[in-house]
Amino acid sequence: MTLPMPPAVLEVVNAAVRFGEVRALDGVSLSIHPGECIGLVGHNGAGKSTIVSVINGGLSPQQGEVFSDGTRLAPYGIGVARSRGVRCVFQELSLCPNLSIIENTRIMHRNLGGFGWRKRAAAIILASIDAIFPDHGIDVGGPVGTLSIAQRQMVEIAMAFSDAGQPPRLVILDEPTSSLDAGLAAQLLAHVRRFVANGGAVILISHMLTEILETASRIVVMKDGKIVAERGAGGFDHASLVEAMGSAATHQTAARRAPAANQPVLELTLPKGQPFRACKGEVVGLAGLGGHGQTRLLLALFDRHSPQWWPIRNPAVTFVAGDRRENGIFDLWSILKNMTAASLGDLSRRGFVQDKAEIDRGDEWKVRIDIRTPDMNNPILSLSGGNQQKVLFARALSTRAPVVLMDDPMRGVDVGTKHEVYGMIRAEAEAGRTFVWYSTEMEEMQLCDRVYVFREGAIVAELTGDAISEHNILRASFEGEAA
Amino acid sequence: MKTLLSRPWIWSFIAALSVWLATIAFTGGASTVGLSQAALTFAAFSVLVGIGQMFVITLGPGNIDLSVPATMTLAGTVSLKYMDGQSGLILHGLAIAVGVGVCVGMLNYALIKALRIPPIIATLSMSFIVQSAAIWTNRGLRIKPPQALADFTTQTSFGIPNIALLALLISVAAWVLLHRTPYGRWIAAIGQSLPAARMAGIAVDGNRFVTYLLCAILAAVCGYLLACFSGGAALNMGSEYLLMSIAVVVIGGTAVAGGNSNVPGIWGASLFMFLVVSMLNTYGLGAGVRLMMTGAIIITVILLASGRTANLR
Numbered sequence A: 001m002t003l004p005m006p007p008a009v010l011e012v013v014n015a016a017v018r019f020g021e022v023r024a025l026d027g028v029s030l031s032i033h034p035g036e037c038i039g040l041v042g043h044n045g046a047g048k049s050t051i052v053s054v055i056n057g058g059l060s061p062q063q064g065e066v067f068s069d070g071t072r073l074a075p076y077g078i079g080v081a082r083s084r085g086v087r088c089v090f091q092e093l094s095l096c097p098n099l100s101i102i103e104n105t106r107i108m109h110r111n112l113g114g115f116g117w118r119k120r121a122a123a124i125i126l127a128s129i130d131a132i133f134p135d136h137g138i139d140v141g142g143p144v145g146t147l148s149i150a151q152r153q154m155v156e157i158a159m160a161f162s163d164a165g166q167p168p169r170l171v172i173l174d175e176p177t178s179s180l181d182a183g184l185a186a187q188l189l190a191h192v193r194r195f196v197a198n199g200g201a202v203i204l205i206s207h208m209l210t211e212i213l214e215t216a217s218r219i220v221v222m223k224d225g226k227i228v229a230e231r232g233a234g235g236f237d238h239a240s241l242v243e244a245m246g247s248a249a250t251h252q253t254a255a256r257r258a259p260a261a262n263q264p265v266l267e268l269t270l271p272k273g274q275p276f277r278a279c280k281g282e283v284v285g286l287a288g289l290g291g292h293g294q295t296r297l298l299l300a301l302f303d304r305h306s307p308q309w310w311p312i313r314n315p316a317v318t319f320v321a322g323d324r325r326e327n328g329i330f331d332l333w334s335i336l337k338n339m340t341a342a343s344l345g346d347l348s349r350r351g352f353v354q355d356k357a358e359i360d361r362g363d364e365w366k367v368r369i370d371i372r373t374p375d376m377n378n379p380i381l382s383l384s385g386g387n388q389q390k391v392l393f394a395r396a397l398s399t400r401a402p403v404v405l406m407d408d409p410m411r412g413v414d415v416g417t418k419h420e421v422y423g424m425i426r427a428e429a430e431a432g433r434t435f436v437w438y439s440t441e442m443e444e445m446q447l448c449d450r451v452y453v454f455r456e457g458a459i460v461a462e463l464t465g466d467a468i469s470e471h472n473i474l475r476a477s478f479e480g481e482a483a
Numbered sequence B: 001m002k003t004l005l006s007r008p009w010i011w012s013f014i015a016a017l018s019v020w021l022a023t024i025a026f027t028g029g030a031s032t033v034g035l036s037q038a039a040l041t042f043a044a045f046s047v048l049v050g051i052g053q054m055f056v057i058t059l060g061p062g063n064i065d066l067s068v069p070a071t072m073t074l075a076g077t078v079s080l081k082y083m084d085g086q087s088g089l090i091l092h093g094l095a096i097a098v099g100v101g102v103c104v105g106m107l108n109y110a111l112i113k114a115l116r117i118p119p120i121i122a123t124l125s126m127s128f129i130v131q132s133a134a135i136w137t138n139r140g141l142r143i144k145p146p147q148a149l150a151d152f153t154t155q156t157s158f159g160i161p162n163i164a165l166l167a168l169l170i171s172v173a174a175w176v177l178l179h180r181t182p183y184g185r186w187i188a189a190i191g192q193s194l195p196a197a198r199m200a201g202i203a204v205d206g207n208r209f210v211t212y213l214l215c216a217i218l219a220a221v222c223g224y225l226l227a228c229f230s231g232g233a234a235l236n237m238g239s240e241y242l243l244m245s246i247a248v249v250v251i252g253g254t255a256v257a258g259g260n261s262n263v264p265g266i267w268g269a270s271l272f273m274f275l276v277v278s279m280l281n282t283y284g285l286g287a288g289v290r291l292m293m294t295g296a297i298i299i300t301v302i303l304l305a306s307g308r309t310a311n312l313r
Helices: A048-055 A078-083 A101-108 A117-132 A149-161 A182-197 A209-215 A238-245 A294-305 A335-340 A355-368 A385-397 A415-430 A470-479 B010-027 B032-058 B068-083 B087-114 B119-138 B147-154 B162-180 B182-192 B194-199 B204-229 B241-251 B264-282 B287-306
Strands: A010-019 A022-032 A037-042 A063-068 A086-089 A170-174 A201-205 A218-223 A226-232 A264-268 A276-279 A283-288 A317-320 A403-407 A434-438 A450-455 A458-464
Touching: A010 A048, A022 A048, A022 A063, A022 A226, A037 A048, A037 A182, A037 A209, A037 A238, A048 A063, A048 A170, A048 A201, A078 A086, A086 A149, A101 A117, A101 A149, A117 A149, A117 A182, A149 A170, A149 A182, A182 A201, A182 A209, A182 A470, A201 A209, A209 A238, A218 A238, A238 A415, A264 A294, A264 A434, A276 A434, A283 A294, A283 A415, A283 A470, A294 A317, A294 A403, A294 A434, A317 A385, A335 A355, A335 A385, A355 A385, A385 A403, A385 A415, A415 A434, A450 A470, A458 A470, B010 B032, B010 B264, B010 B287, B032 B068, B032 B162, B032 B182, B032 B204, B032 B241, B032 B264, B068 B087, B068 B119, B068 B204, B068 B241, B087 B119, B087 B147, B087 B204, B147 B162, B147 B204, B162 B182, B162 B204, B162 B264, B182 B194, B182 B204, B194 B204, B204 B241, B241 B264, B241 B287, B264 B287
Parallel strands: A037 A201, A037 A218, A086 A170, A170 A201, A283 A434, A283 A450, A317 A403, A403 A434
Antiparallel strands: A010 A022, A010 A063, A218 A226, A264 A276, A450 A458
C-alpha cells in the first residue's frame, strides 16, 4: 500500500436515509481526507444532495455513523459540523436578500460579535471574495437583494471559504458554477485547486463533467442512493463517466442549419446596440457574461406578449424560469397542478377544468420528459431540483405558444435529461416553434441556429452557423466586436 | 375518518357542534329550534362576506379588503332609499346594490394598481370614503324595506331560514369557482407566488381585479339583505362584519398566507362565532367575562386546528 493516509476530515460510514417510500441513501460510506477534492456526480435524485446534508449535519441518517479526525461524533448536527470546519454552498441560494453582505457575514460567523464587527466582517468577506474572484466589483456594504444571481452565488462561495477564526477545512460546493459564466467558473476552480493544495478538502458536485474531470482528485459516482463507482482522477474520461452514471451517452450533435430566412415572429429594438429578431422555427441563443442584459431582454419580450388583464386563448409566448424557487414552482401544489398551470384554458370546457384531460396531459408528459415520481399527485416539493425543472419544461412545452423563452433553464439538470431536452427542443423547432435561449453554458449555445452576444445590456454581436464557437462568443463578450 | 380529520375545515364544525350541544344541554333542549334557526340566519350573513374575503385572502400575503363594512352600509342605505318600501322595485334595488359593489371594487383595485398603495391601506381609505357617502345618502332616515323582501329574509322554507339557503347556494357556487374553474386555480397560483404566476402566463391583474370586484359585490348583496332583514339600514350595520369576515376565513382553515382556501370551513366558523356568543349569553355571564371567554375559545379552536398534520394537496 501507499503511505498511511492522514485521518479523514470527515468520514460517513454506512449511512442510510429514507423519505417515506423513497430510499434516498442506501448504505453509503464516504471519507474525505485533507488535500483531496472529491468530485461527486450522478443523476437528479441519485442522492448527492442527501449525502451532502448528512455531511453538513442538516440531516440525521436513520442509520450510520460520522467520524472526524478518527473520533466518532455523536450526536452530530450543524453546530458540530461547523466547529469541525465543514462549510457548504447550497444549490438553492441561502443569503438573506434584505441584509447587506457584511450583515450576512455576521450571521454566518457567530463569533464576530462585539464592537466594530462591521469593520472586521467587511475585511473578512472582502479578503475572501478578492482571493477567489479578483476584479469582482461587488460592494460588500450593499444589500444582497440588489445583486445579480451570479454575484449572489459568488458571495455565497466566498462566504464558505471565509475565515473568521474558525478556518474552513471541508467545503462542499453543490453546483457552484450553475449561475457563473465561463470566466468566473475558471476562477473558482482555480481557487479550489489552491485550497486543496494547501491541505483543505472539497466536495464538488456538478453536472458539468469537464469541471469534475479537470478539478477533482477522486471521482465518486452515485446512482439510486448508492455509490456505484469510485476512482482516482484519470480513472475516468468523459465517456466512461457518463456511462458510469448510467445514462445513454448521447453525444453532442452538430448545430442545426438555420432555416431559410422567413418572417420574424418576435422583434424588439433595444435602446442601444443591434435590434433583436427571431424567426419561426429558429433557436436563438443569448450569450455573453452573466447579468449583461440577457434576462432583461427575455422579461421584456415576455411582458410585451403575455396577458395582464384578460386571459388569452392563444398565448404568444411561454417562459421557462431558471430560478425555479423565485419564479417557477407553486410549492403548495401537486406536480400535476404545477405542470398544467399554464395551459388551463386548453384543459377546460365550458369554463370548467376537465379532470380527465388534465390527468391525461400529466401522464403524457411524465413519460415524455421522464419525471421521476410514482404519482403526479405528489407534492412538487417531493421532487429533486432537476425533476422540478423538468416539470417547468413540461409546463412550457405543453402550451400552444409558438415562442418559448428560456432563462438559463438547465441549472441543476443532469446530463441525460439535458440531452433529452435538447432533442425535444430540436424536434419542436423543426415543427415550427421558436426558442429564445439564454444560457451560461457554451455547449448549449452551439445548439442554437443563431446567437446574440450581450455586453452591458446591448447586443454586440450576432453569430450564425459555424461562427458560433466558444472563442468567438468570449471574444465578443469581452471586446464587444463582431466576430 | 382519518381523511376527514385531515380536512382543514373539520375543526370549525367540531367546535360549532360542541358549542351548540353545550348550549342545548344548559337550556335542557328548550330552545333548540330557535337557537339553530337564529344561528343559521346570522351565520349566513357572515358566510356571504366571508366568502368574498376568502377570495381576496387567497391572492396572497397583504391582500385583504377592509372596505367590506362600509360597502354593506352604502349598498343597504342606497338600495332601501331607492325601493322606498315598494315591492315592485325589489330587483331594481338588488341591481343598485350590486352596482354599488361594482363601483367600490373597481375603485379599490384602481387605488391598489394605479397608485400602488398596499391593499390594506387602499381598502381602508376607500372604506372611509364609502362610509361618508353612506352617511350623506342616509341623513338619519330610517326607511322600511319592501314588505315582500322583509318577509323573505325573515321567513323559513322547510324549517331552514331563506337567507341560509341563499348563502348555501352562493357557497356552492364559490366552491365550484374555486376548485373547478381556471379562475380558482389562477388565484391560488397567484397567492402562492406572484412572480411564478406571471411567468406561467396567468393574467395577474385581471384575476386580482375580478377578485376584489367579487368581494365588494358579495359585501354589497349582504348589506342589501341585512338591511331588509333588520327592518332598515343603519350606519353602523356593517361594523361588526369587518373582523367577522376575516375571522371566519381564518378559523375556517384557509391559509392566511394565501394560495390555499376552503369554503366549507367558513360555514363552520360562522356558526361557531354566533353560537359562542349565544352560549355565553345563555349562561348569563357579564359582558367582560363574555368577551374574554370568546377570545379564549377562538384561540383554542385555532390551536386545535393548526395542530393537524400539514395538508399538502
